Amino acid sequence: MSHPVSPLAPPRQPDLPPVPGVRLATAQAGIRYRDRTDVLFVLLDPGTRAAGVFTRSKCPSAAVDWCREALGAGEAEARALVVNSGNANAFTGLRGREAVRLTAGIAGQAAACAPGQVFIASTGVIGEPLDATKFEGVLADCAGRADPGAAGWAQAARAIMTTDTFPKLATRRVRLGDAEVTLNGIAKGAGMIAPDMATMLSFVFTDAALPAPLLQALLARGAQTSFNCVTVDGDTSTSDTLMLFATGRAGNAAIASLDDPRLAAFAAALDDLLVELAQLVARDGEGARKLVTVAVTGASDDRAAHRIAMSIANSPLVKTAVAGEDANWGRVVMAVGKAGEPADRDRLAIWFGDVRVAAEGARDPAYDEAAASAVMREPEITIRVDLGLGGGAARVWTCDLTKAYVEINGDYRS
Amino acid sequence: MSHPVSPLAPPRQPDLPPVPGVRLATAQAGIRYRDRTDVLFVLLDPGTRAAGVFTRSKCPSAAVDWCREALGAGEAEARALVVNSGNANAFTGLRGREAVRLTAGIAGQAAACAPGQVFIASTGVIGEPLDATKFEGVLADCAGRADPGAAGWAQAARAIMTTDTFPKLATRRVRLGDAEVTLNGIAKGAGMIAPDMATMLSFVFTDAALPAPLLQALLARGAQTSFNCVTVDGDTSTSDTLMLFATGRAGNAAIASLDDPRLAAFAAALDDLLVELAQLVARDGEGARKLVTVAVTGASDDRAAHRIAMSIANSPLVKTAVAGEDANWGRVVMAVGKAGEPADRDRLAIWFGDVRVAAEGARDPAYDEAAASAVMREPEITIRVDLGLGGGAARVWTCDLTKAYVEINGDYRS
Structure with missing residues (x-):
C-alpha cells in the first residue's frame, strides 16, 4: 500500500492558520488501515453555511446522496463534517444508507447538533460494507480534543489520504468588504480522477460571512476551471465531493449578490486556491513522474x-x-x-x-x-x-x- | 521493437485458400524496418468492386483521404492495393498528399491501371514524411511475382504488422445464390485501437460478384458489431481503414438488394469473419495477457x-x-x-x-x-x-x- 512520495510533491507543505469557527481532530477508527489515522472530524460554529459540488456518476456513494440531500435544505446550518478513508461506502445498497444514517447520528451527538447538519464523505474501496459502529466513541473523543490549531490542518489532510503519497493543503488570506478573511483547503486523490466533476474529496473552510446560494455559485464556477480540469486516468469516482464551509466568524458586512464588487477579491482567491489544490492532485497522480x-x-x-x-x-x-x-x-x-x-x-x-x-x-x-x-x-x-x-x-x-x-x-x- | 508473441494468440494460423481474381506479393522497401517485409501489393482482376469504412478522426492520414476520394467514384473498379508499414503518412501536409499521388502513380504503372483504381493504406509513425520513391521498382517487381498462392496470405498479414506480435488472418467459404464463394481477411493493429471506427487496417477479399453499394452496406453494418466493438486503449488512429474487395470471379447470378434472401449466408459469413479478425486485434493488444x-x-x-x-x-x-x-x-x-x-x-x-x-x-x-x-x-x-x-x-x-x-x-x- 505504501508508495514513495511523488517526485512532483511540493518541497514543503504550507502552514495553514486557524479559521475562526472551525475546529478539527483526527483519529484511528480502524476502518481498514492499521497504524494510521483514517477519520477526520470537523466541528463548525453555529451559523456556518455550506456549498457542495458532487460526482456526476450515475452510481454515487451513499455519502454523496446524503450530502446532496442535506444541502438541498438550502440555508440549513452545517455543524460537522466526518470524513473517513479506507472505505468509500459506495455500491453498498441499503446497508450503505444505514451506515450513513448511523454515522450522522453518532456525529450529531458528539457535535451537539441535528444529524441533518452533519456532512459525510467516504473514500476507499467500493462495494465493501462500512461498519459505522466503529465511529462510536471515536467521534465523541474527537469532539473533546478538536481545536483550531494550525497543526490540525496537516493532520486533517493526512487522515483522508488513500493512495495519495503526500497531504494536499492550500491557504489564502484576502479582503472581503470590510474584513480580512482566511480560506483553507485540503484535498485527496491520486487515482480514479477524471473530467466533469469535482475530484475525489476536497474541503475548503473560510470564516467569511456569505449566504449559501452565493457560496454555491462561487464554488460551482471555481470547480469548472480547477478540479474539472484535472485528470489522472479518466475514471470518474463514485464519491467525488468538493465542499465549501463558511463560518461567518469574520463578521464582514452582508453581501447578497454575485455581482457585488466587494466579492471580486474573495472569488479570485477561492478560484486560485481551488486551482492550487487541483494541481496538487495531478502532482500526486498514481505513479506520476511528470x-x-x-x-x-x-x-x-x-x-x-x-x-x-x-x-x-x-x-x-x-x-x-x-x-x-x-x-x-x-x-x-x-x-x-x-x-x-x-x-x-x-x-x-x-x-x-x-x-x-x-x-x-x-x-x-x-x-x-x-x-x-x-x-x-x-x-x-x-x-x-x-x-x-x-x-x-x-x-x-x-x-x-x-x-x-x-x-x-x-x-x-x- | 520486437516483443514476445501474445499469450492470447491462436495456437496456429489458418490456411487461407486462393481467392480467384486476387494475386499478392510482399517486399522490403526499407521504409523504416530492417530485415523484414514492409510492403504488401495486391493485384485485383478487372471488374473488382470495393467498399470501405474509415477512421472518424478529424485528422485523417493522406491515404485515408485518397481512399475516400477513390471510393467516392462509386462503381469505379478497384485494381490494386498498396499497404506499407513503418510510416503512417499522417499529418505530413502537402508532402503527404504528394507521396500518396506518387504511390498511386507507381502502383498504377505496375498494375497497368489508372492511379484512381489504386487503393492505399499506411501504418506506422505519424508525422514523418514518407519517401514514396522507395516504391519505385519495388511495386513493379511485386507485380511480376504476384500470385494467388495460399502462402501469400500469411506473408501479406505479416508485411502490414507494426507492434503486432502475430499475423491476423481469417477465412470463410459460403454459398452465395448459385455459387460457392470465398472470403479471406487480414488485419493489423495492437495499439491506438478504439471505439467508433474501423480498426487500424483490415482488408477482406472475396470472389463474390456484388455491386459496390451492396458491399458498402454490408461492410458498414458488419463493422458496427466487430471492429467498432474492439478497444485496446481508447485511442482512435488517424489511419483506420477497413476495406472489402469483390472480384466477381465466382460468377454468381446478380443480386441487387440488401433484402435478397440469397445474400443472408454471405452477410452472416462476412459478419462472422469480421468478428474473428476484430477479436484477433484485441488478442494482440499491446502488452495484453488477458x-x-x-x-x-x-x-x-x-x-x-x-x-x-x-x-x-x-x-x-x-x-x-x-x-x-x-x-x-x-x-x-x-x-x-x-x-x-x-x-x-x-x-x-x-x-x-x-x-x-x-x-x-x-x-x-x-x-x-x-x-x-x-x-x-x-x-x-x-x-x-x-x-x-x-x-x-x-x-x-x-x-x-x-x-x-x-x-x-x-x-x-x-
Whole structure:
C-alpha cells in the first residue's frame, strides 16, 4: 500500500492558520488501515453555511446522496463534517444508507447538533460494507480534543489520504468588504480522477460571512476551471465531493449578490486556491513522474477547447510517450483528431514547452529533435496546441502514465 | 521493437485458400524496418468492386483521404492495393498528399491501371514524411511475382504488422445464390485501437460478384458489431481503414438488394469473419495477457449498452485490475456510473465469468471471493453487467492494461 512520495510533491507543505469557527481532530477508527489515522472530524460554529459540488456518476456513494440531500435544505446550518478513508461506502445498497444514517447520528451527538447538519464523505474501496459502529466513541473523543490549531490542518489532510503519497493543503488570506478573511483547503486523490466533476474529496473552510446560494455559485464556477480540469486516468469516482464551509466568524458586512464588487477579491482567491489544490492532485497522480499542462487555443469555442485538451490529457499513448520522455507529437495529433470537435489538420500547430514541433499540418521545418527531447526530460511539461479556428481556449492538468500506475492499481485491493 | 508473441494468440494460423481474381506479393522497401517485409501489393482482376469504412478522426492520414476520394467514384473498379508499414503518412501536409499521388502513380504503372483504381493504406509513425520513391521498382517487381498462392496470405498479414506480435488472418467459404464463394481477411493493429471506427487496417477479399453499394452496406453494418466493438486503449488512429474487395470471379447470378434472401449466408459469413479478425486485434493488444469480453444487457437501448460496455472496456482501473487478477467489481460499478447513460445503482448486477459478484446495488450475499478469483486467473474473462432497465444489449472486446503496454509505448519511436 505504501508508495514513495511523488517526485512532483511540493518541497514543503504550507502552514495553514486557524479559521475562526472551525475546529478539527483526527483519529484511528480502524476502518481498514492499521497504524494510521483514517477519520477526520470537523466541528463548525453555529451559523456556518455550506456549498457542495458532487460526482456526476450515475452510481454515487451513499455519502454523496446524503450530502446532496442535506444541502438541498438550502440555508440549513452545517455543524460537522466526518470524513473517513479506507472505505468509500459506495455500491453498498441499503446497508450503505444505514451506515450513513448511523454515522450522522453518532456525529450529531458528539457535535451537539441535528444529524441533518452533519456532512459525510467516504473514500476507499467500493462495494465493501462500512461498519459505522466503529465511529462510536471515536467521534465523541474527537469532539473533546478538536481545536483550531494550525497543526490540525496537516493532520486533517493526512487522515483522508488513500493512495495519495503526500497531504494536499492550500491557504489564502484576502479582503472581503470590510474584513480580512482566511480560506483553507485540503484535498485527496491520486487515482480514479477524471473530467466533469469535482475530484475525489476536497474541503475548503473560510470564516467569511456569505449566504449559501452565493457560496454555491462561487464554488460551482471555481470547480469548472480547477478540479474539472484535472485528470489522472479518466475514471470518474463514485464519491467525488468538493465542499465549501463558511463560518461567518469574520463578521464582514452582508453581501447578497454575485455581482457585488466587494466579492471580486474573495472569488479570485477561492478560484486560485481551488486551482492550487487541483494541481496538487495531478502532482500526486498514481505513479506520476511528470506534471503535464495541456493548453489549447484557437478552438471553435471554450467547450471544444476543453474537450480537445481532455482528449490529449486522457490519451494513454500521449501519457506513455511523456513517461518515456519521447516528444511524440504524432500522438497529440491523434488525440486532437479523435476528440470529435472541429479541427483542421492543415491549421494545427503544436508545441512542447517553447519548442514548436508542428505547424500547418506537418512537422515544423525548423523542428529540432534535441530541443524537444530536452523539454521532455523536465519534470513539468506544457503541451500546447493551437487549432487556428477561433477564440476557444482551455487549460487542463494531468500526469504521465507509468508502470507504477499499473502496479499500484493491479494490487490495490489485495 | 520486437516483443514476445501474445499469450492470447491462436495456437496456429489458418490456411487461407486462393481467392480467384486476387494475386499478392510482399517486399522490403526499407521504409523504416530492417530485415523484414514492409510492403504488401495486391493485384485485383478487372471488374473488382470495393467498399470501405474509415477512421472518424478529424485528422485523417493522406491515404485515408485518397481512399475516400477513390471510393467516392462509386462503381469505379478497384485494381490494386498498396499497404506499407513503418510510416503512417499522417499529418505530413502537402508532402503527404504528394507521396500518396506518387504511390498511386507507381502502383498504377505496375498494375497497368489508372492511379484512381489504386487503393492505399499506411501504418506506422505519424508525422514523418514518407519517401514514396522507395516504391519505385519495388511495386513493379511485386507485380511480376504476384500470385494467388495460399502462402501469400500469411506473408501479406505479416508485411502490414507494426507492434503486432502475430499475423491476423481469417477465412470463410459460403454459398452465395448459385455459387460457392470465398472470403479471406487480414488485419493489423495492437495499439491506438478504439471505439467508433474501423480498426487500424483490415482488408477482406472475396470472389463474390456484388455491386459496390451492396458491399458498402454490408461492410458498414458488419463493422458496427466487430471492429467498432474492439478497444485496446481508447485511442482512435488517424489511419483506420477497413476495406472489402469483390472480384466477381465466382460468377454468381446478380443480386441487387440488401433484402435478397440469397445474400443472408454471405452477410452472416462476412459478419462472422469480421468478428474473428476484430477479436484477433484485441488478442494482440499491446502488452495484453488477458482477453476480456464485456457483455452488457438490460440497458435502456443498444446504444446505451454499447457506451456502458466501452466505458468498462476503456477504464484504466478496470483494465489494471484484470491485469492484477483482482475481481475488483467496484471499479466496474464506477465505470457504469461514469458512462453517462441511464443506470440505477440499486438494480445493477455484475458477473465475472459465471460468478455473480453483485446484485441489487450491493455485493451478492452468496459472493464467493475464491470462485471470482479463480475466474480472474483465466486467460479469457467475461465481465457481464445487467442494468435491469430495458432490452438494450452490447458486447465488446478488450484486453488488460499491463506494465508491458507502458513499456511498449514509452519507447515506440526511439
